[in-house]
Amino acid sequence: MSRIGVFICHCGENIASTVDCESVAKSASEIPGVSFSIDYKYMCSDPGQSKIKNAIIEHKLNGVVVAACSPRMHEPTFRKACAEAGLNPYLCEMANIREHCSWVHPKGEETTFKAFEILRMLVEKVKRNTKLLPIKVPVTKTAIVLGGGVAGIQAALDIANAGHKVLMIEKDPSIGGHMAMLSETFPTLDCSQCILTPRMVEVAQHPNITLYNYAELESLDGFIGNFKARIRLKAKSVDPKICTACGVCWSKCPVKKIPDEFNTGLSKRTAIYVPFPQAVPNKPVIDRTQCTYFVKNGKCGVCKKLCPASAIDFETKDEIIEVNAGAVVVATGFEIKHTDFFPEYGYGRYKDVIDGLQFERLASASGPTLGEIKRPSDGKVPETIVFIACAGSRDKAKGIEYCSKICCMYTAKHAMLYKHKFHEGKAYVFYIDIRANGKNYDEFVRRTIEEDDVNYIRGRVSRIYESNGKLIVKGVDTLLNAQPVEIEADMVVLATAIVANADSESVAQKLHIGYDKHHFLSEAHPKLRPVETNTGGIFLAGACQAPKDIPESVSQGSAAASKVTILFSNDELTREPQVAFVNRTFPPQYSSCTGCLLCIPVCPYKAIEKEEIKNRNGEVVKTVAYVNGGLCQGCGTCVAFCRNKSIDIQGFTNEQMFTEVMALNF
Amino acid sequence: MNQKINQHIAYLMKEKGVNLIISQAKDSNGFVIPHFILSENDIISSVIAINEMRNFFAYLNKQEIKSFKSIGIVCNYFGVKTFFQLKFENQLKDLELFLLIPTDDDFIEITSEKQAEDYLSGLKQSTILVDEELENVKKMSMEERWNYWMKTLELCTKCYACRAACPMCYCSSCTTECNIPQWIPVPASLHGIFEWHVMRAMHLAGRCTECDECVKVCPANIPLNILNKGLHNKISEAFSSDDSSIKYALNFFQPDEKVDFIK
Ligand SMILES: Cc1cc2nc3c(=O)[nH]c(=O)nc-3n(C[C@H](O)[C@H](O)[C@H](O)COP(=O)(O)OP(=O)(O)OC[C@H]3O[C@@H](n4cnc5c(N)ncnc54)[C@H](O)[C@@H]3O)c2cc1C
Ligand code: SF4
Ligand code: SF4
Ligand code: SF4
Ligand code: SF4
Numbered sequence: 001m002s003r004i005g006v007f008i009c010h011c012g013e014n015i016a017s018t019v020d021c022e023s024v025a026k027s028a029s030e031i032p033g034v035s036f037s038i039d040y041k042y043m044c045s046d047p048g049q050s051k052i053k054n055a056i057i058e059h060k061l062n063g064v065v066v067a068a069c070s071p072r073m074h075e076p077t078f079r080k081a082c083a084e085a086g087l088n089p090y091l092c093e094m095a096n097i098r099e100h101c102s103w104v105h106p107k108g109e110e111t112t113f114k115a116f117e118i119l120r121m122l123v124e125k126v127k128r129n130t131k132l133l134p135i136k137v138p139v140t141k142t143a144i145v146l147g148g149g150v151a152g153i154q155a156a157l158d159i160a161n162a163g164h165k166v167l168m169i170e171k172d173p174s175i176g177g178h179m180a181m182l183s184e185t186f187p188t189l190d191c192s193q194c195i196l197t198p199r200m201v202e203v204a205q206h207p208n209i210t211l212y213n214y215a216e217l218e219s220l221d222g223f224i225g226n227f228k229a230r231i232r233l234k235a236k237s238v239d240p241k242i243c244t245a246c247g248v249c250w251s252k253c254p255v256k257k258i259p260d261e262f263n264t265g266l267s268k269r270t271a272i273y274v275p276f277p278q279a280v281p282n283k284p285v286i287d288r289t290q291c292t293y294f295v296k297n298g299k300c301g302v303c304k305k306l307c308p309a310s311a312i313d314f315e316t317k318d319e320i321i322e323v324n325a326g327a328v329v330v331a332t333g334f335e336i337k338h339t340d341f342f343p344e345y346g347y348g349r350y351k352d353v354i355d356g357l358q359f360e361r362l363a364s365a366s367g368p369t370l371g372e373i374k375r376p377s378d379g380k381v382p383e384t385i386v387f388i389a390c391a392g393s394r395d396k397a398k399g400i401e402y403c404s405k406i407c408c409m410y411t412a413k414h415a416m417l418y419k420h421k422f423h424e425g426k427a428y429v430f431y432i433d434i435r436a437n438g439k440n441y442d443e444f445v446r447r448t449i450e451e452d453d454v455n456y457i458r459g460r461v462s463r464i465y466e467s468n469g470k471l472i473v474k475g476v477d478t479l480l481n482a483q484p485v486e487i488e489a490d491m492v493v494l495a496t497a498i499v500a501n502a503d504s505e506s507v508a509q510k511l512h513i514g515y516d517k518h519h520f521l522s523e524a525h526p527k528l529r530p531v532e533t534n535t536g537g538i539f540l541a542g543a544c545q546a547p548k549d550i551p552e553s554v555s556q557g558s559a560a561a562s563k564v565t566i567l568f569s570n571d572e573l574t575r576e577p578q579v580a581f582v583n584r585t586f587p588p589q590y591s592s593c594t595g596c597l598l599c600i601p602v603c604p605y606k607a608i609e610k611e612e613i614k615n616r617n618g619e620v621v622k623t624v625a626y627v628n629g630g631l632c633q634g635c636g637t638c639v640a641f642c643r644n645k646s647i648d649i650q651g652f653t654n655e656q657m658f659t660e661v662m663a664l665n666f
Numbered sequence: 667m668n669q670k671i672n673q674h675i676a677y678l679m680k681e682k683g684v685n686l687i688i689s690q691a692k693d694s695n696g697f698v699i700p701h702f703i704l705s706e707n708d709i710i711s712s713v714i715a716i717n718e719m720r721n722f723f724a725y726l727n728k729q730e731i732k733s734f735k736s737i738g739i740v741c742n743y744f745g746v747k748t749f750f751q752l753k754f755e756n757q758l759k760d761l762e763l764f765l766l767i768p769t770d771d772d773f774i775e776i777t778s779e780k781q782a783e784d785y786l787s788g789l790k791q792s793t794i795l796v797d798e799e800l801e802n803v804k805k806m807s808m809e810e811r812w813n814y815w816m817k818t819l820e821l822c823t824k825c826y827a828c829r830a831a832c833p834m835c836y837c838s839s840c841t842t843e844c845n846i847p848q849w850i851p852v853p854a855s856l857h858g859i860f861e862w863h864v865m866r867a868m869h870l871a872g873r874c875t876e877c878d879e880c881v882k883v884c885p886a887n888i889p890l891n892i893l894n895k896g897l898h899n900k901i902s903e904a905f906s907s908d909d910s911s912i913k914y915a916l917n918f919f920q921p922d923e924k925v926d927f928i929k
Contacts, residue, residue, distance in 0.1 A: 658847035
């Protein structure tokens with residue numbers, strides 16, 4: 001026997017101004033099975049909730065329908081209230097008479113009638129609801145941090161300091177990411193490496209952190225609290241445990257002409273190399289795509305002969321290891337567009353047209369010029385330098401309509417650094433508008449303009465070409481009636497667009513998380529869940545999500561870490577029980593599932609697997625599909641797919657949905 | 667069956683431990699019916715042209731038949747297709763099967779998916795004249811089409827013979843039997859009939875082997891093959907999967923798939 005309580009909320013005037021709530025409550029009391037029905041101004045308020053709780057106890061209700069706003073808003077509130085009064089929370093449903101009715105219709109009888117019909121559908125559904133118990137899954141208290149840039153480093157340290165194990169996977173030989181390449185950082189101009197290196201070392205030495213450098217994630221399976229990852233440890237050819245980093249090998253390697261990635265191609269490196277002197281770990285690897293031994297089958301081997309510790313082994317192979325983890329922080333960072341992306345600026349043909357990262361290396365005291373700004377073509381100090389902000393960014397025609405966010409700031413920094421190093425030099429900045437909205441950011445840009453005398457020109461540069469050893473920069477000044485400007489420059493720095501990693505899409509697919517049209521990884525909610533992804537247990541940190549500066553990347557690293565530690569604060573996870581299940585029937589059928597297993601590839605969360613039903617003697621009597629409740633997100637794809645309706649979602653069964661729809665008076 | 671097949675059947679039963687052969691024979695009215703061979707004594711010689719042959723794979727989905735474990739089945743091209751599709755759908759598990767396909771005065775034996783694939787990729791057979799009828803239906807206006815199906819399907823009595831004969835309709839409880847909730851109305855009213863046929867066609871989309879068993883057994887002569895073929899064509903267009911492809915259009919997705927049907 002149903003004893004359902006119906007509670008109609010006015011939502012202040014939100015509902016009551018178009019729906020006659022009192023009359024809905026009255027009509028509702030006449031629906032068979034409804035034993036209590038009232039309306040109230042704010043059902044979600046404390047007194048409102050108390051009305052529900054009291055009614056449950058007084059009238060021994062075994063079902064509750066709250067006709068109010070969207071369940072996305074207050075379903076948890078009302079379910080909690082019901083639970084507090086001893087009613088299984090899944091016997092409580094919400095009828096959305098606000099978004100679906102009062103907000104979209106004018107005041108009138110029809111609107112009131114619609115509100116009643118929506119309510120009636122839910123009453124019929126609740127009659128068929130069953131008690132559901134939350135699902136408990138164990139938690140492996142180890143986190144994977146993918147990417148060892150500043151965001152990943154922060155996340156790893158925070159999680160490790162909270163007492164949990166961290167496995168950091170970094171694809172490069174060293175951690176540090178882009179920040180390790182920077183010279184000085186806005187807005188304080190502190191030396192990037194000086195503040196980052198201690199953190200990098202801390203990661204390497206932390207007893208709770210295992211660092212897998214030169215490694216890649218092969219695959220990730222499982223679900224929140226229970227992931228299984230396969231990690232490819234790329235063959236380093238050097239045993240880091242034996243190597244003493246004496247440096248004999250890389251000083252003697254005969255292959256010396258490889259463009260050095262860390263110095264953005266402005267210097268050369270050897271085939272066996274440590275990417276930069278402060279690298280962590282500070283042990284070399286052999287780049288097998290360049291090493292003569294590998295390219296010319298077994299010739300060379302100089303490093304192996306000379307290594308005093310016998311640490312070099314050409315025979316090592318990529319190794320795949322399997323690890324368990326409860327959470328993943330994705331901190332894979334970003335890439336920038338390079339000068340070859342810009343036909344109007346010479347397609348990368350002009351040596352002295354460089355990108356922002358190259359400028360960072362030139363300005364860096366440990367860089368190829370030891371911090372002197374010298375142009376790449378002939379090593380002269382440029383007397384006139386032009387910076388172009390928004391190179392590619394905010395440009396629909398280039399397919400990058402978003403703002404790269406950090407360029408205004410680093411361009412100001414670059415111009416300032418140049419002026420500090422070379423007072424007589426002339427610096428120009430072309431910009432669209434200046435976005436300097438961070439703590440002390442605007443002051444920083446003002447200083448560049450006002451104190452360091454950098455010439456800011458508002459306008460785009462249409463073309464750069466070479467003439468008599470100069471770079472002719474042609475643009476317009478939109479603050480001077482679009483007057484054409486032409487500058488003869490010695491060097492041009494493009495603040496090229498920040499873009500997602502080239503492999504971002506495939507990384508997202510491996511992790512089963514979403515990405516936007518520019519391939520930046522997607523957060524679960526842009527405002528309220530900015531570090532979560534749509535897949536439980538996987539969090540985002542840093543510029544893999546969108547262009548970000550260091551303070552933001554670090555904050556997000558800490559935010560992601562706190563999400564992880566919250567997750568790890570329990571031994572078991574409680575999950576909503578609205579998951580799919582494959583039915584069971586009496587023998588000899590056992591289940592109406594025919595075991596066609598065509599539903600396995602349908603599930604976007606890989607939650608479906610094969611199950612063998614066994615009899616008491618352990619013999620397999622039937623093969624059927626099985627839904628892993630920990631993985632299932634209740635999307636319902638499999639339910640729609642299964643031909644013979646063998647799958648249902650708890651709380652949204654075929655029967656419940658059917659009844660709900662059929663309750664409507666067509 | 668021809669001499670050679672019969673000899674082979676005897677061999678399979680004697681030497682290979684095959685204890686059931688589903689062969690084909692004609693009854694007194696000239697209909698092709700299954701002929702179950704349980705021992706060598708049951709072997710008969712009968713003459714059935716390859717295109718007259720029927721597809722009796724539906725029997726292999728029955729528990730009573732499955733319990734024979736090692737089974738031979740006489741079939742034609744469509745049987746091989748069915749074998750392939752059923753294997754893909756994880757049916758026919760734990761069965762040792764011998765497909766015997768008569769040729770002029772010899773036969774082909776198929777026991778594995780690999781052999782089936784090779785056989786199928788060499789051949790492509792079309793069903794009886796259905797293309798022409800399908801074209802006629804497609805030429806009709808929407809209203810004419812609607813009336814055509816109303817008139818045609820009205821004759822259906824929901825006897826479910828088509829379902830029983832279909833080798834791909836192997837579900838142990840069909841959605842038509844599901845009564846919590848009752849998705850498909852039970853009576854053979856126009857509403858119920860339409861829902862049944864729309865559902866049947868959708869459930870077979872991309873899986874139907876075009877053997878036309880359903881058409882052959884229908885007492886009301888309903889041309890179900892027009893629906894089958896129509897959907898088959900649609901799916902081939904949308905997914906460009908050829909007949910022997912083992913990808914099932916309705917559950918197959920590639921991240922880089924650029925299909926616009928979903929818009
Ligand atoms: C020219 C320039 C100047 C800048 N100047 C400043 C400044 O002055 N002040 C400031 O606040 N910010 C500055 N920034 C921004 C700053 O660089 C970023 O905010 C910061 O580097 C973001 O850190 P991250 O950890 O998110 O990404 P990254 O630094 O890109 O680190 C990502 C790490 O993940 C690794 N990785 C990538 N993919 C994978 C994978 N699939 N598997 C494993 N590992 C992977 C990478 O190798 C890298 O180590 C500047 C940026 C540029 C381009
Ligand atoms: S649940 Fe349905 S689709 Fe999945 S294996 Fe069973 S019958 Fe096939
Ligand atoms: S409901 Fe969705 S997530 Fe759950 S098993 Fe089915 S397809 Fe997978
Ligand atoms: S189509 Fe024919 S065989 Fe199928 S249910 Fe209707 S009458 Fe029976
Ligand atoms: S033609 Fe008919 S009997 Fe044969 S597989 Fe298709 S639907 Fe089934």
